[in-house]
Amino acid sequence: MPQSSRKFLVVADDSSECRTALYFAARRAVSTGAHVTILATHEPSDFNHWIGVAETAKREAETAAETLLESMAEDAEAVTGERPELLLREGDRRTVLAKLLEDDPLISLLVLAASSSNEGPGPLVTALSRGRGLFDGRAVPVTVVPGDMDPAEIDALV
Numbered sequence: 001m002p003q004s005s006r007k008f009l010v011v012a013d014d015s016s017e018c019r020t021a022l023y024f025a026a027r028r029a030v031s032t033g034a035h036v037t038i039l040a041t042h043e044p045s046d047f048n049h050w051i052g053v054a055e056t057a058k059r060e061a062e063t064a065a066e067t068l069l070e071s072m073a074e075d076a077e078a079v080t081g082e083r084p085e086l087l088l089r090e091g092d093r094r095t096v097l098a099k100l101l102e103d104d105p106l107i108s109l110l111v112l113a114a115s116s117s118n119e120g121p122g123p124l125v126t127a128l129s130r131g132r133g134l135f136d137g138r139a140v141p142v143t144v145v146p147g148d149m150d151p152a153e154i155d156a157l158v
Contacts, residue, residue, distance in 0.1 A: 010022045011041075019075065020147050026075070040065040072084075110142045111142075
């Protein structure tokens with residue numbers, strides 16, 4: 001299948017559901033010739049009155065996000081055979097995501113996983129389901145993968 005420049009975006013967090021979304025995106029990318037992009041965000045520190053503390057907190061948040069991205073990149077590369085695009089941004093996850101979707105026309109699919117916990121499907125899926133979309137600039141299809149799907153079930157779909 002010819003390679004394209006289309007990107008399937010996964011938003012990184014440390015949940016097992018996120019790994020399910022990543023696996024789905026990677027398998028789908030292989031079958032369609034797309035590429036995987038992984039976005040990790042970290043919140044700006046709220047220690048403005050203690051500059052040293054703020055810098056330390058920011059470095060720690062960046063390091064944790066970079067570690068998460070690297071781990072997810074290894075998982076995606078094991079499926080696709082190529083290194084995914086890794087993005088690290090500072091700011092509120094929904095705001096950063098909305099800006100990225102507006103700025104990068106190559107992102108053709110957002111892949112999220114719904115949490116299977118009793119606390120709800122997760123903040124991004126909840127925001128989308130309540131009509132608080134992420135797509136002010138342009139519409140992007142969203143695939144919501146059940147977080148408790150196993151790889152064999154995903155393999156059967158793609």
